[in-house]
Amino acid sequence: MSYKIAAASEDGEQINLNFGAAQRFLIYEVNEDGVWTLLEERSVPEGLEDVSGCGSQSCSGGGGGCHGSGAVSLKVDLLSDCRCIVCKKIGFPIQKQFEKKTISTFEISGNLEEVLDKITLYFYRSDHHQTLKGIAKQ
Protein backbone atom coordinates (compact mmCIF):
# COMPACT_ATOMS: atom_id res chain seq x y z
CA MET A 1 0.00 0.00 0.00
CA SER A 2 1.26 3.44 -0.78
CA TYR A 3 1.48 6.02 1.97
CA LYS A 4 2.40 9.65 2.54
CA ILE A 5 5.15 11.40 4.44
CA ALA A 6 4.94 15.04 5.55
CA ALA A 7 8.24 16.92 5.79
CA ALA A 8 8.88 20.33 7.31
CA SER A 9 11.43 21.87 4.99
CA GLU A 10 11.96 25.41 3.88
CA ASP A 11 13.82 24.64 0.67
CA GLY A 12 12.97 21.06 -0.17
CA GLU A 13 16.57 20.01 0.40
CA GLN A 14 17.11 20.17 4.12
CA ILE A 15 14.85 19.38 7.01
CA ASN A 16 15.22 22.62 8.84
CA LEU A 17 11.88 23.64 10.33
CA ASN A 18 10.33 23.00 13.70
CA PHE A 19 6.85 21.58 13.49
CA GLY A 20 5.32 24.62 15.13
CA ALA A 21 7.13 27.03 12.82
CA ALA A 22 6.24 25.26 9.59
CA GLN A 23 3.66 27.10 7.53
CA ARG A 24 3.70 24.48 4.81
CA PHE A 25 4.60 20.83 4.53
CA LEU A 26 6.00 18.89 1.61
CA ILE A 27 3.91 15.79 1.12
CA TYR A 28 5.68 12.83 -0.43
CA GLU A 29 3.98 9.75 -1.71
CA VAL A 30 5.73 6.42 -1.29
CA ASN A 31 4.64 3.57 -3.55
CA GLU A 32 4.58 -0.12 -2.73
CA ASP A 33 8.20 -0.59 -3.72
CA GLY A 34 9.32 2.12 -1.35
CA VAL A 35 10.00 4.67 -4.09
CA TRP A 36 9.08 8.20 -3.05
CA THR A 37 7.99 11.21 -5.13
CA LEU A 38 6.86 14.71 -4.23
CA LEU A 39 3.10 14.76 -4.35
CA GLU A 40 2.19 18.26 -3.24
CA GLU A 41 2.92 21.18 -0.99
CA ARG A 42 0.34 21.58 1.68
CA SER A 43 0.06 25.01 3.26
CA VAL A 44 -1.32 25.70 6.64
CA PRO A 45 -4.30 28.01 5.95
CA GLU A 46 -3.57 31.50 7.05
CA GLY A 47 -5.14 32.54 10.29
CA LEU A 48 -5.45 28.93 11.36
CA GLU A 49 -5.72 29.16 15.07
CA ASP A 50 -3.36 26.58 16.47
CA VAL A 51 -3.37 25.04 19.90
CA SER A 52 -0.45 23.60 21.77
CA GLY A 53 -2.08 20.25 22.14
CA CYS A 54 -2.57 20.69 25.84
CA GLY A 55 -5.85 20.82 27.61
CA SER A 56 -6.22 24.09 29.44
CA GLN A 57 -5.75 22.40 32.80
CA SER A 58 -3.39 19.53 32.22
CA CYS A 59 -0.31 21.65 31.54
CA SER A 60 -1.00 24.55 33.82
CA GLY A 61 1.61 23.59 36.34
CA GLY A 62 -0.48 21.09 38.17
CA GLY A 63 2.26 18.55 37.74
CA GLY A 64 -0.08 16.02 36.23
CA GLY A 65 1.96 15.69 33.08
CA CYS A 66 0.71 16.17 29.57
CA HIS A 67 -0.61 13.35 27.49
CA GLY A 68 -1.91 15.31 24.54
CA SER A 69 -5.36 15.11 25.97
CA GLY A 70 -6.38 18.62 24.96
CA ALA A 71 -8.11 19.73 21.81
CA VAL A 72 -6.55 18.24 18.70
CA SER A 73 -4.32 20.65 16.88
CA LEU A 74 -5.69 21.67 13.51
CA LYS A 75 -2.26 21.00 12.08
CA VAL A 76 -2.57 17.40 13.22
CA ASP A 77 -5.88 17.20 11.37
CA LEU A 78 -4.28 18.72 8.32
CA LEU A 79 -1.70 15.90 8.19
CA SER A 80 -3.77 13.01 9.47
CA ASP A 81 -3.60 11.19 6.13
CA CYS A 82 0.19 10.83 6.44
CA ARG A 83 2.03 7.89 7.90
CA CYS A 84 4.78 9.95 9.47
CA ILE A 85 5.93 13.51 10.05
CA VAL A 86 9.54 14.56 9.60
CA CYS A 87 10.68 17.82 11.15
CA LYS A 88 13.58 19.35 13.05
CA LYS A 89 11.78 19.53 16.38
CA ILE A 90 8.31 18.71 17.57
CA GLY A 91 6.66 19.25 20.92
CA PHE A 92 5.77 16.31 23.12
CA PRO A 93 1.99 16.99 23.28
CA ILE A 94 1.73 17.15 19.49
CA GLN A 95 3.74 13.94 19.18
CA LYS A 96 1.23 12.31 21.49
CA GLN A 97 -1.65 13.54 19.33
CA PHE A 98 -0.05 12.01 16.26
CA GLU A 99 0.66 8.85 18.20
CA LYS A 100 -3.02 8.49 18.97
CA LYS A 101 -3.67 8.51 15.24
CA THR A 102 -0.83 5.96 14.80
CA ILE A 103 1.27 8.52 12.96
CA SER A 104 5.00 8.39 13.68
CA THR A 105 7.06 11.52 14.19
CA PHE A 106 10.75 11.74 13.39
CA GLU A 107 12.77 14.56 14.90
CA ILE A 108 15.72 14.86 12.60
CA SER A 109 17.61 17.54 10.77
CA GLY A 110 19.74 17.08 7.69
CA ASN A 111 19.50 16.14 4.07
CA LEU A 112 15.88 15.49 3.13
CA GLU A 113 16.68 12.94 0.46
CA GLU A 114 18.81 10.81 2.76
CA VAL A 115 16.26 10.98 5.53
CA LEU A 116 13.43 9.91 3.21
CA ASP A 117 15.53 7.05 1.87
CA LYS A 118 16.12 5.80 5.38
CA ILE A 119 12.56 6.13 6.57
CA THR A 120 11.13 4.47 3.47
CA LEU A 121 13.64 1.62 3.82
CA TYR A 122 12.60 1.21 7.44
CA PHE A 123 8.89 1.10 6.60
CA TYR A 124 9.51 -1.19 3.65
CA ARG A 125 11.37 -3.67 5.80
CA SER A 126 8.83 -3.51 8.62
CA ASP A 127 5.93 -3.97 6.23
CA HIS A 128 7.57 -6.93 4.55
CA HIS A 129 8.61 -8.55 7.84
CA GLN A 130 12.25 -8.17 6.96
CA THR A 131 14.98 -7.79 9.53
CA LEU A 132 15.91 -4.35 10.78
CA LYS A 133 19.37 -5.65 11.59
CA GLY A 134 21.97 -2.98 11.12
CA ILE A 135 19.46 -0.48 9.75
CA ALA A 136 20.81 2.46 11.74
CA LYS A 137 24.18 1.99 10.06
CA GLN A 138 22.90 1.91 6.49
Next chain:
Amino acid sequence: MAKILDKQRYKCAMSAMQTVQAIERAIPVLHSGPGCAQKLSGSTGSSGYFSPNIYPCTSINERDVVFGGVKKLESTIRHSLEVIDADLYVVLTGCIPEIVGDNTEEVVSGFKEEEKPVIYALTAGFKGNNYKGHEQVIDALTEQYLEPSKIRIKGLVNIWADVPYQDEFWHGNYKELERLVKKLGLTPNIIFGYNRGIENIKKIPAAEFNLLISPWVGLTNMKKMEQKLGIPYLHYPTLPIGAFETSKFLREIGTYAGVPEEKVEAVISEEESSYYYYIERYADLFLETRVMSKQFTVVADAQYALGITKFLVNDLGLFPAKQFVVDDTPREYQEKVRSYFKDLNYIIEAEVSFDTDGFNIHNEIKAHDYHGYPLILGGHWEKEVAKQTNAHFLNVSWPVNERLIMNSYYAGYEGGLKLIEDIYSVAKTRFN
Protein backbone atom coordinates in the same frame (compact mmCIF):
# COMPACT_ATOMS: atom_id res chain seq x y z
CA MET B 1 4.89 -23.68 16.17
CA ALA B 2 5.72 -20.84 18.50
CA LYS B 3 5.83 -21.83 22.16
CA ILE B 4 4.26 -19.77 24.86
CA LEU B 5 6.34 -19.38 27.97
CA ASP B 6 4.06 -20.38 30.80
CA LYS B 7 4.94 -19.12 34.29
CA GLN B 8 7.98 -17.00 33.84
CA ARG B 9 10.99 -17.89 36.03
CA TYR B 10 13.46 -15.24 35.07
CA LYS B 11 13.76 -12.02 33.15
CA CYS B 12 15.74 -11.03 30.09
CA ALA B 13 19.47 -10.37 30.03
CA MET B 14 19.08 -6.63 30.63
CA SER B 15 17.86 -7.49 34.14
CA ALA B 16 21.57 -7.61 34.80
CA MET B 17 20.75 -4.14 36.07
CA GLN B 18 20.06 -6.01 39.30
CA THR B 19 23.62 -7.30 39.36
CA VAL B 20 24.82 -3.72 38.99
CA GLN B 21 22.38 -2.54 41.65
CA ALA B 22 23.87 -5.10 44.04
CA ILE B 23 27.23 -3.36 43.81
CA GLU B 24 27.13 -0.37 46.11
CA ARG B 25 27.46 2.97 44.33
CA ALA B 26 27.43 1.36 40.88
CA ILE B 27 24.74 2.54 38.50
CA PRO B 28 23.32 1.03 35.33
CA VAL B 29 22.98 3.38 32.36
CA LEU B 30 20.35 1.87 30.13
CA HIS B 31 20.41 2.07 26.38
CA SER B 32 16.93 0.82 25.65
CA GLY B 33 13.33 1.81 25.26
CA PRO B 34 11.65 3.19 28.38
CA GLY B 35 9.42 0.12 28.55
CA CYS B 36 12.34 -2.27 29.04
CA ALA B 37 13.66 -0.26 31.94
CA GLN B 38 10.24 -0.01 33.55
CA LYS B 39 9.32 -3.67 33.22
CA LEU B 40 12.63 -4.99 34.45
CA SER B 41 13.01 -2.64 37.36
CA GLY B 42 10.57 -4.20 39.78
CA SER B 43 12.30 -6.21 42.44
CA THR B 44 12.13 -6.05 46.20
CA GLY B 45 15.02 -4.51 48.02
CA SER B 46 16.22 -2.25 45.25
CA SER B 47 15.57 1.15 46.79
CA GLY B 48 18.34 3.17 48.38
CA TYR B 49 20.99 5.56 47.15
CA PHE B 50 20.20 4.51 43.60
CA SER B 51 16.93 2.92 42.67
CA PRO B 52 15.55 1.80 39.32
CA ASN B 53 13.42 4.92 38.99
CA ILE B 54 16.48 7.10 38.65
CA TYR B 55 18.50 4.89 36.35
CA PRO B 56 19.54 7.01 33.39
CA CYS B 57 17.99 5.67 30.21
CA THR B 58 18.27 6.74 26.59
CA SER B 59 14.54 5.98 26.17
CA ILE B 60 15.09 5.25 22.51
CA ASN B 61 12.11 5.33 20.17
CA GLU B 62 11.23 4.76 16.53
CA ARG B 63 13.37 7.67 15.44
CA ASP B 64 16.44 6.04 16.96
CA VAL B 65 15.66 2.76 15.27
CA VAL B 66 15.84 4.46 11.89
CA PHE B 67 18.61 6.93 12.52
CA GLY B 68 20.56 5.23 15.31
CA GLY B 69 20.72 6.08 18.98
CA VAL B 70 24.43 6.62 19.52
CA LYS B 71 24.13 10.38 19.97
CA LYS B 72 21.53 9.89 22.66
CA LEU B 73 23.73 7.27 24.30
CA GLU B 74 26.71 9.58 24.26
CA SER B 75 24.77 12.42 25.84
CA THR B 76 23.09 10.16 28.38
CA ILE B 77 26.45 8.81 29.58
CA ARG B 78 27.99 12.29 29.63
CA HIS B 79 25.13 13.72 31.65
CA SER B 80 25.10 10.74 34.00
CA LEU B 81 28.73 11.41 34.78
CA GLU B 82 27.93 15.04 35.44
CA VAL B 83 24.82 14.60 37.52
CA ILE B 84 25.11 11.26 39.29
CA ASP B 85 27.75 10.65 41.92
CA ALA B 86 28.55 6.98 41.42
CA ASP B 87 31.71 4.87 41.53
CA LEU B 88 31.00 2.76 38.48
CA TYR B 89 28.78 3.31 35.44
CA VAL B 90 27.64 0.21 33.61
CA VAL B 91 25.98 0.75 30.24
CA LEU B 92 23.49 -2.00 29.50
CA THR B 93 21.99 -2.32 26.05
CA GLY B 94 18.57 -3.71 25.27
CA CYS B 95 17.46 -5.49 22.10
CA ILE B 96 16.76 -2.49 19.87
CA PRO B 97 20.20 -0.86 19.78
CA GLU B 98 21.82 -4.19 19.11
CA ILE B 99 19.47 -5.09 16.30
CA VAL B 100 19.67 -1.79 14.50
CA GLY B 101 23.43 -1.66 14.90
CA ASP B 102 24.37 1.04 17.40
CA ASN B 103 28.04 0.74 18.19
CA THR B 104 27.95 0.90 21.98
CA GLU B 105 31.58 -0.08 22.33
CA GLU B 106 32.70 2.91 20.33
CA VAL B 107 30.57 5.33 22.33
CA VAL B 108 31.71 3.91 25.68
CA SER B 109 35.36 3.92 24.64
CA GLY B 110 35.01 7.69 24.28
CA PHE B 111 34.75 7.84 28.09
CA LYS B 112 37.99 6.00 28.81
CA GLU B 113 39.72 9.08 30.09
CA GLU B 114 36.98 9.96 32.56
CA GLU B 115 37.79 9.91 36.23
CA LYS B 116 35.11 7.31 36.95
CA PRO B 117 35.02 3.98 35.14
CA VAL B 118 32.39 3.51 32.44
CA ILE B 119 31.97 -0.02 31.09
CA TYR B 120 29.31 -1.70 28.98
CA ALA B 121 27.61 -5.06 28.64
CA LEU B 122 25.59 -6.09 25.62
CA THR B 123 22.57 -7.49 27.39
CA ALA B 124 20.08 -7.76 24.55
CA GLY B 125 17.17 -9.92 25.66
CA PHE B 126 17.42 -12.14 22.62
CA LYS B 127 20.82 -13.25 23.84
CA GLY B 128 19.41 -14.94 26.90
CA ASN B 129 18.01 -14.50 30.38
CA ASN B 130 19.29 -12.60 33.39
CA TYR B 131 21.57 -15.44 34.48
CA LYS B 132 23.44 -14.81 31.25
CA GLY B 133 23.10 -11.05 31.76
CA HIS B 134 24.70 -11.42 35.19
CA GLU B 135 27.63 -13.25 33.62
CA GLN B 136 27.96 -10.54 31.00
CA VAL B 137 28.30 -7.82 33.62
CA ILE B 138 31.04 -9.74 35.46
CA ASP B 139 32.78 -10.41 32.15
CA ALA B 140 32.55 -6.72 31.32
CA LEU B 141 34.32 -5.92 34.59
CA THR B 142 37.08 -8.39 33.77
CA GLU B 143 37.49 -7.31 30.18
CA GLN B 144 37.14 -3.57 30.51
CA TYR B 145 38.07 -2.60 34.05
CA LEU B 146 40.32 -5.09 35.77
CA GLU B 147 44.01 -5.45 34.99
CA PRO B 148 46.33 -8.31 35.99
CA SER B 149 47.93 -7.76 39.36
CA LYS B 150 51.63 -7.97 40.03
CA ILE B 151 51.00 -8.99 43.59
CA ARG B 152 49.06 -11.97 44.92
CA ILE B 153 47.71 -11.65 48.42
CA LYS B 154 47.98 -14.97 50.18
CA GLY B 155 44.64 -16.22 51.35
CA LEU B 156 42.59 -13.60 49.49
CA VAL B 157 39.60 -15.36 47.94
CA ASN B 158 36.98 -13.85 45.63
CA ILE B 159 33.63 -15.46 46.33
CA TRP B 160 30.98 -15.77 43.59
CA ALA B 161 27.69 -17.45 44.38
CA ASP B 162 24.06 -16.31 44.07
CA VAL B 163 22.82 -14.04 41.30
CA PRO B 164 21.73 -10.97 43.28
CA TYR B 165 17.98 -10.28 43.42
CA GLN B 166 17.21 -13.30 41.23
CA ASP B 167 18.20 -15.46 44.19
CA GLU B 168 16.50 -13.57 46.97
CA PHE B 169 18.69 -14.93 49.77
CA TRP B 170 21.77 -13.42 48.16
CA HIS B 171 22.43 -10.83 50.89
CA GLY B 172 22.46 -13.33 53.70
CA ASN B 173 24.06 -16.16 51.75
CA TYR B 174 27.04 -14.05 50.77
CA LYS B 175 27.41 -12.90 54.34
CA GLU B 176 27.35 -16.42 55.71
CA LEU B 177 29.73 -17.75 53.05
CA GLU B 178 32.03 -14.89 53.91
CA ARG B 179 31.88 -15.75 57.61
CA LEU B 180 32.66 -19.42 56.98
CA VAL B 181 35.57 -18.73 54.66
CA LYS B 182 36.94 -16.24 57.13
CA LYS B 183 36.82 -18.86 59.88
CA LEU B 184 39.25 -20.96 57.87
CA GLY B 185 41.73 -18.13 58.17
CA LEU B 186 41.25 -16.92 54.60
CA THR B 187 40.30 -13.39 53.53
CA PRO B 188 37.06 -13.40 51.57
CA ASN B 189 36.39 -10.74 48.95
CA ILE B 190 32.84 -10.19 47.71
CA ILE B 191 31.67 -7.35 45.50
CA PHE B 192 27.91 -7.56 46.13
CA GLY B 193 26.03 -6.20 49.11
CA TYR B 194 26.61 -4.05 52.15
CA ASN B 195 29.82 -2.09 52.50
CA ARG B 196 31.68 -3.68 49.59
CA GLY B 197 31.46 -1.96 46.21
CA ILE B 198 34.27 -0.65 44.05
CA GLU B 199 37.02 -1.13 46.62
CA ASN B 200 36.36 -4.85 46.60
CA ILE B 201 36.21 -4.90 42.80
CA LYS B 202 39.68 -3.42 42.79
CA LYS B 203 40.90 -6.24 45.03
CA ILE B 204 39.75 -8.98 42.64
CA PRO B 205 42.98 -9.26 40.60
CA ALA B 206 45.20 -9.71 43.66
CA ALA B 207 43.28 -12.74 44.92
CA GLU B 208 44.95 -16.10 45.34
CA PHE B 209 41.96 -17.80 43.81
CA ASN B 210 38.32 -17.45 42.82
CA LEU B 211 35.73 -19.54 44.61
CA LEU B 212 32.64 -20.22 42.51
CA ILE B 213 29.72 -21.73 44.39
CA SER B 214 27.20 -22.43 41.66
CA PRO B 215 26.36 -25.33 39.36
CA TRP B 216 26.94 -23.39 36.13
CA VAL B 217 26.28 -19.65 36.41
CA GLY B 218 29.62 -17.88 36.55
CA LEU B 219 31.78 -20.62 35.04
CA THR B 220 32.52 -18.51 31.96
CA ASN B 221 33.49 -15.62 34.27
CA MET B 222 35.95 -17.82 36.12
CA LYS B 223 37.53 -18.96 32.88
CA LYS B 224 37.81 -15.40 31.64
CA MET B 225 39.44 -14.24 34.87
CA GLU B 226 41.83 -17.18 34.77
CA GLN B 227 42.76 -16.25 31.23
CA LYS B 228 43.13 -12.50 31.66
CA LEU B 229 44.03 -12.04 35.32
CA GLY B 230 45.76 -15.36 35.91
CA ILE B 231 43.52 -16.22 38.87
CA PRO B 232 42.83 -19.95 39.23
CA TYR B 233 39.40 -21.00 40.43
CA LEU B 234 37.84 -23.61 42.62
CA HIS B 235 34.42 -24.64 41.33
CA TYR B 236 32.17 -25.92 44.09
CA PRO B 237 28.89 -26.67 42.32
CA THR B 238 26.61 -27.00 45.35
CA LEU B 239 25.35 -24.16 47.50
CA PRO B 240 26.15 -25.70 50.90
CA ILE B 241 23.05 -25.92 53.07
CA GLY B 242 23.15 -27.76 56.39
CA ALA B 243 25.94 -29.67 58.10
CA PHE B 244 26.72 -32.43 55.63
CA GLU B 245 27.36 -30.23 52.62
CA THR B 246 28.88 -27.32 54.53
CA SER B 247 31.47 -29.51 56.22
CA LYS B 248 32.32 -31.06 52.88
CA PHE B 249 32.56 -27.56 51.43
CA LEU B 250 34.93 -26.36 54.13
CA ARG B 251 37.15 -29.43 53.72
CA GLU B 252 37.37 -28.91 49.98
CA ILE B 253 38.31 -25.24 50.30
CA GLY B 254 40.74 -26.08 53.07
CA THR B 255 42.51 -28.65 50.91
CA TYR B 256 42.57 -26.35 47.90
CA ALA B 257 43.87 -23.35 49.83
CA GLY B 258 46.34 -25.34 51.89
CA VAL B 259 44.69 -24.66 55.24
CA PRO B 260 46.05 -27.09 57.86
CA GLU B 261 43.70 -30.02 58.33
CA GLU B 262 43.54 -29.56 62.11
CA LYS B 263 42.32 -26.01 61.62
CA VAL B 264 39.60 -27.05 59.18
CA GLU B 265 38.47 -29.88 61.44
CA ALA B 266 38.40 -27.56 64.45
CA VAL B 267 36.12 -25.13 62.60
CA ILE B 268 33.88 -27.95 61.43
CA SER B 269 33.61 -29.52 64.84
CA GLU B 270 32.72 -26.20 66.45
CA GLU B 271 30.06 -25.43 63.85
CA GLU B 272 28.66 -28.97 63.78
CA SER B 273 28.35 -29.24 67.50
CA SER B 274 26.19 -26.14 67.60
CA TYR B 275 24.18 -27.35 64.59
CA TYR B 276 23.50 -30.80 66.01
CA TYR B 277 22.66 -29.34 69.40
CA TYR B 278 19.57 -27.82 67.79
CA ILE B 279 18.84 -30.88 65.66
CA GLU B 280 18.90 -32.97 68.82
CA ARG B 281 16.67 -30.58 70.73
CA TYR B 282 14.04 -30.74 68.01
CA ALA B 283 14.43 -34.39 67.05
CA ASP B 284 11.10 -35.15 68.68
CA LEU B 285 9.44 -32.73 66.32
CA PHE B 286 11.03 -34.40 63.30
CA LEU B 287 9.93 -37.81 64.47
CA GLU B 288 6.47 -36.95 65.66
CA THR B 289 5.17 -34.58 63.02
CA ARG B 290 3.11 -37.18 61.22
CA VAL B 291 1.83 -34.74 58.62
CA MET B 292 5.37 -34.04 57.46
CA SER B 293 6.07 -35.03 53.88
CA LYS B 294 8.15 -38.01 52.86
CA GLN B 295 8.94 -36.88 49.34
CA PHE B 296 9.75 -33.48 47.98
CA THR B 297 10.12 -31.53 44.76
CA VAL B 298 12.14 -28.38 44.24
CA VAL B 299 11.28 -26.04 41.38
CA ALA B 300 14.10 -23.50 41.23
CA ASP B 301 17.25 -22.50 39.44
CA ALA B 302 20.07 -25.04 39.44
CA GLN B 303 21.67 -23.30 42.44
CA TYR B 304 18.73 -23.82 44.78
CA ALA B 305 17.33 -27.02 43.26
CA LEU B 306 20.67 -28.71 43.85
CA GLY B 307 21.49 -27.12 47.21
CA ILE B 308 18.07 -27.86 48.71
CA THR B 309 17.85 -31.37 47.25
CA LYS B 310 21.17 -32.31 48.81
CA PHE B 311 20.16 -30.86 52.15
CA LEU B 312 16.76 -32.52 52.30
CA VAL B 313 18.21 -35.93 51.40
CA ASN B 314 21.53 -35.84 53.23
CA ASP B 315 20.52 -33.96 56.37
CA LEU B 316 16.77 -34.38 56.74
CA GLY B 317 16.40 -37.87 55.30
CA LEU B 318 13.60 -37.06 52.88
CA PHE B 319 13.27 -38.78 49.55
CA PRO B 320 13.47 -36.83 46.30
CA ALA B 321 10.65 -36.97 43.79
CA LYS B 322 11.49 -35.30 40.50
CA GLN B 323 13.40 -31.99 40.70
CA PHE B 324 12.86 -29.19 38.22
CA VAL B 325 15.61 -26.82 37.14
CA VAL B 326 13.97 -23.77 35.61
CA ASP B 327 16.86 -21.42 34.88
CA ASP B 328 17.18 -22.48 31.24
CA THR B 329 20.53 -24.15 31.95
CA PRO B 330 22.54 -24.11 28.71
CA ARG B 331 22.64 -27.51 27.04
CA GLU B 332 26.39 -27.87 27.46
CA TYR B 333 26.07 -27.83 31.27
CA GLN B 334 22.98 -30.01 31.62
CA GLU B 335 24.66 -33.41 31.83
CA LYS B 336 27.12 -32.16 34.40
CA VAL B 337 24.39 -30.59 36.52
CA ARG B 338 22.32 -33.78 36.20
CA SER B 339 25.25 -35.77 37.56
CA TYR B 340 25.40 -33.60 40.71
CA PHE B 341 21.86 -34.70 41.54
CA LYS B 342 23.01 -38.32 41.42
CA ASP B 343 25.66 -37.74 44.03
CA LEU B 344 23.49 -38.06 47.15
CA ASN B 345 23.95 -40.10 50.32
CA TYR B 346 22.42 -43.54 50.91
CA ILE B 347 22.87 -44.32 47.17
CA ILE B 348 19.88 -42.13 46.44
CA GLU B 349 19.72 -40.42 43.07
CA ALA B 350 17.37 -37.59 42.20
CA GLU B 351 15.78 -37.39 38.80
CA VAL B 352 16.01 -33.91 37.35
CA SER B 353 14.28 -32.18 34.51
CA PHE B 354 15.45 -29.05 32.73
CA ASP B 355 12.20 -27.42 31.80
CA THR B 356 10.98 -23.84 31.80
CA ASP B 357 7.37 -24.64 31.03
CA GLY B 358 5.31 -24.36 34.19
CA PHE B 359 2.40 -26.21 32.62
CA ASN B 360 4.48 -29.36 32.08
CA ILE B 361 6.04 -29.10 35.50
CA HIS B 362 2.71 -28.83 37.26
CA ASN B 363 1.30 -31.75 35.31
CA GLU B 364 4.22 -33.90 36.34
CA ILE B 365 3.81 -32.89 39.98
CA LYS B 366 0.11 -33.75 39.85
CA ALA B 367 0.83 -37.12 38.29
CA HIS B 368 3.37 -38.20 40.92
CA ASP B 369 2.52 -40.18 44.04
CA TYR B 370 4.32 -38.50 46.94
CA HIS B 371 3.18 -41.16 49.46
CA GLY B 372 1.63 -38.51 51.67
CA TYR B 373 1.51 -34.76 51.54
CA PRO B 374 3.96 -33.53 48.91
CA LEU B 375 6.58 -30.99 49.95
CA ILE B 376 7.00 -28.43 47.19
CA LEU B 377 9.68 -25.77 47.36
CA GLY B 378 9.46 -23.45 44.41
CA GLY B 379 8.41 -20.14 42.99
CA HIS B 380 5.17 -18.35 43.71
CA TRP B 381 3.68 -20.19 40.72
CA GLU B 382 3.83 -23.47 42.60
CA LYS B 383 1.35 -22.23 45.16
CA GLU B 384 -1.42 -23.18 42.79
CA VAL B 385 -0.27 -26.75 42.18
CA ALA B 386 0.51 -27.11 45.89
CA LYS B 387 -3.09 -26.28 46.65
CA GLN B 388 -4.34 -28.75 44.07
CA THR B 389 -2.13 -31.53 45.43
CA ASN B 390 -2.69 -30.64 49.09
CA ALA B 391 1.03 -30.06 49.50
CA HIS B 392 3.24 -28.23 51.95
CA PHE B 393 4.54 -25.29 50.01
CA LEU B 394 7.47 -22.98 50.61
CA ASN B 395 8.33 -20.12 48.28
CA VAL B 396 12.10 -20.23 47.87
CA SER B 397 12.74 -19.27 44.26
CA TRP B 398 11.82 -16.42 41.94
CA PRO B 399 9.15 -15.14 41.80
CA VAL B 400 8.98 -14.66 45.55
CA ASN B 401 5.67 -12.94 46.16
CA GLU B 402 4.44 -13.66 49.60
CA ARG B 403 7.34 -13.58 51.94
CA LEU B 404 10.00 -11.05 52.67
CA ILE B 405 13.64 -12.02 52.68
CA MET B 406 15.93 -9.28 53.91
CA ASN B 407 19.13 -10.77 55.25
CA SER B 408 18.17 -14.29 56.22
CA TYR B 409 19.88 -17.16 54.44
CA TYR B 410 19.91 -20.85 53.72
CA ALA B 411 23.65 -21.19 53.19
CA GLY B 412 25.85 -22.84 55.77
CA TYR B 413 25.02 -24.62 59.00
CA GLU B 414 22.65 -22.00 60.33
CA GLY B 415 21.08 -21.61 56.91
CA GLY B 416 20.14 -25.27 57.11
CA LEU B 417 18.43 -24.69 60.45
CA LYS B 418 16.59 -21.75 58.96
CA LEU B 419 15.32 -23.90 56.10
CA ILE B 420 14.13 -26.50 58.59
CA GLU B 421 12.31 -23.76 60.51
CA ASP B 422 10.63 -22.56 57.33
CA ILE B 423 9.57 -26.02 56.19
CA TYR B 424 8.23 -27.08 59.58
CA SER B 425 6.49 -23.74 60.03
CA VAL B 426 4.44 -24.68 56.98
CA ALA B 427 3.93 -28.31 58.01
CA LYS B 428 2.82 -27.30 61.49
CA THR B 429 -0.06 -25.24 60.14
CA ARG B 430 -1.77 -28.53 59.29
CA PHE B 431 -3.63 -30.53 61.93
CA ASN B 432 -1.22 -33.20 63.10
